[in-house]
Amino acid sequence: MTQSLLDHRTDARLGLEAVERSLREQAQASIRECILNGHFAAGQKLTERQLTEITGASRSILREALSHLEARGLLVRRTHRGFTVAKLEPRSIYEIFELREPVETLAAELFTERASEQEVAEIKAAFEALKHSFQAGDLGKMRSAKEWFFSVLFTGCRNTEIRKALENVMDRISYLRIQLLSDPQRRQLALLEMGRLAKALIARDKDAARAASIAHLVSARGALIKQISNND
Template sequence: MPNDASLRITPQPVRRQVEERLREAIISGRFMPGDHLSDRLLCDLFGVSRGVIREAVRLLEAEGLIDVVPNRGPFVAYLSPAEASQVYEVRAVLEALAGQGFAERASEDEIAELRAVFEEIAAARPGLDRVALLGLKRRFYDVLLRGCRNAYVARMLDQVLNRNTQLRATTLSDPERLPRTVTEIRRIVEAIERRDAEGTWQACRDHVAQAARVALRILNQQASEKAEAARGRLPAPAAD
């Protein structure tokens, strides 16, 4: 379990800060799927009251990041392969809309800003800290969502990306994924720089499809390994 003093909360608005810090701790992998988020743990970690913690947990449960199990409490949510596939389907459409809108409506300064963040991603090496790399991807999407000039797409995609960050962390375990990600995002940026809305739409769809392929392969493998382990723990059937 994490024990990071940087997560502790300073004054107002406390509930909002706890919500943001807890979300960050989950999507960055400080808390992993299945971890128990007890009141005592979170109160000690963030230095706030139980009521504030429970309100933040309720909000993140609504986002799908936390599961509250009756009589056991909150846990970091798992994503099954079937759930992950649905998340990627939604993300693909929303991200394509955001990319298309950005190509059509972003300012030249925003396009330059997007290019600058991409260059930082392209310069990253496979050994880069996972949290740092996810932070770069988050900055890329922050610019994309701002420049697409569609508040509804931005709001919905932002929520999907929060859920999807756990999956992005999963794909980073594939050593071949980072260079392919760079190639895919370069295609998006270059289409935007040409103001090619249709090309940006397709590049975004293709990027999400490739990410989904890697994540689902890993998740299916993990699910298979868990099933095998569970079968290994079952008692042998009684002899006739």
């Protein structure tokens, strides 16, 4: 049981040489994953003892990881009362999308100007993967495909700051997104919207990319707020 979440001691993806990750990095990545995929519920209390058992790391390591995740807004810390998984109010969702709109729009516009031909091709591939995962209804694959798509978008726009800012807020709404996409109808709509965005990006059509970006954000915001309002 111990270390069940800490498998990848070394990570040799993409053929690069294996990189040893410290226990702290592993624990941090594990906990982040558990939050993003909803395995740890929003608002849930995370005791350090429980996490040491799950991750196999000692408390000192753990607390560094938790401190990091708190800074990223995934955890909330209250003195002498420990950590809980950050929980979003409808108001926060609204604010996140209010921020995302101009930033993500900018990212899409910049992509049409700056992305390499290879990145354009990869957007195409990522969207195909997204389509298949959506049609199959596999939540895990849907998330990783979506991550792939946006990762290419953020890389192609050639701005690391935009990437960091957007990845941060998208991490924080990830658990809601998953719940949302378990609804086949919502999935259908999201696929349509993403398709428009992908098409515009591939055509390097700046105005269309902007429009598709905004349309998707408005739609997603509405769905998420509606969902979170029902859940509570």
